[in-house]
Amino acid sequence: MRARGADWLAKLLLALGWLLLVGLQASQAANVTVVQESGVVREAENESEVDEEAENYSDVPENETPAEPEEEVQNKTVVKEVEFGMCTVTCGVGIREVILTNGCPGGESKCIVRVEECRGPVDCGWGKPISENLNSVRLSCVHISPENRFKYLWKLLKSDQQPVILSNDSAVLDIQRELHPMAFECDTLDNNEIVASIKFTVYTTSELQMRRTIRPDTDAVLVFVLTIGVIICIFVIFVLIFIIINWTAVKSFWGAKASATEIHSELSSVKYKDSTSLDQSPTDMPGHEDEALSEWNE
Known part of the structure; x- marks a missing residue:
């Protein structure tokens, strides 16, 4: 009996252990399924969100571009002239x-x-000195700042001869006046290319004094002519303004004058006709001579 009871007890314990094992396996399987289902739900939600974004993006017209910041748009739209x-x-x-x-x-x-x-054009013609007095004169080449950027070539010009190149290579040249006038030329070079050329005439002391005495007279004449011209222009302008302001009076005045001229011309024409009629002789009248001849024949 004891052996049978022990066998039955062992079988009961084995059955309980099997049931516990089956229950544990079932619970683990349930947890796995729950986790899998939650993962599937999340994936489905993500897919739905992606689909909605794709639909929203597809609703945007193709010709529209993403909005850009206002500053960038302004910088792009402003056309600099x-x-x-x-x-x-x-x-x-x-x-x-x-x-x-x-x-x-x-x-x-x-x-x-x-x-x-x-x-501009290379040839600058004849220039004027920077400063001059009765003994010397200062000449300057054509240049811009910085002065040392260019090279300068000074030449003494002589008639029917080759120019004499001077040793001075600066932009300014000081010359003492001689007994006869002299002509100088300065070439401004940039990268061995002549960009400007100017000439100067250095007069003698006597010639300079003569030019200074003659110049005020010519200046006075020029000022007088300009003054007279300005006065005449101002007078004409005032006359035009007066005519515009008093146009009706001027028009009536000229109308009366024109009518008086017409009356005078008519009177003169009438007097002329009267004088011609008085001066005309009877023989000049047509028909009288023919009538007299016809009566004589009868």
């Missing part, structure tokens, strides 16, 4: 301003961007 100022010289080398007419900072209508070099 540039114009150039007048060159400081009409020949040789000078400078000019580069002016921005659109896109200036602060809403200004125009602003200077930079200053650049400008060039």
Whole structure:
């Protein structure tokens, strides 16, 4: 009996252990399924969100582009317009301003961007000295700052001869006056290229004094002529203004004058007719001679 009881007890314990093992396996399987289901749900939600974003993106027209910041758009839309100022010289080398007419900072209508070099014809003709007195004269070549950027070639000009190259290579030349006038020429070179050429005449002391005495007379005549011309122009302007302001009175005056002229012309014509009729002889009257002849024949 005891053996049978022990066997039954062992079988019962084995059955309980098997049931416990089966229950544990079932619970683990349930947990795994729950985890898997939650993962599937999250993946489904992500896929739905992606689909919604794709639909929203597809609703945007193709010709529209993503919005850009306003500053970048303004910088891209502003078209900068540039114009150039007048060159400081009409020949040789000078400078000019580069002016921005659109896109200036602060809403200004125009602003200077930079200053650049400008060039004109090489030959500058005859120039005037920087300064002069009765003993010496100072001449200057055509150049812009910086002065040492260019090379200068001074030459003494002689008629029917080759020019004499001087040793001075600076932009300024000091000359003492001689007993006869002299002519000088200066070539301004940039990278061994002549960019400007100017000539000077250095007069003698007596010639300079003579020119200084003659110049005031010519200046006085020029000033007198200009003054008379300005006065005449002002008078004409005032007359025109008076006529415009008093146009009705002027019109009536000229009308009365024209009518008086017409009456006078008519009277003169009537007097002329009367005088011609009195001066005319009877023989000049047509038909009288023929009538007399016909009566005589009868």
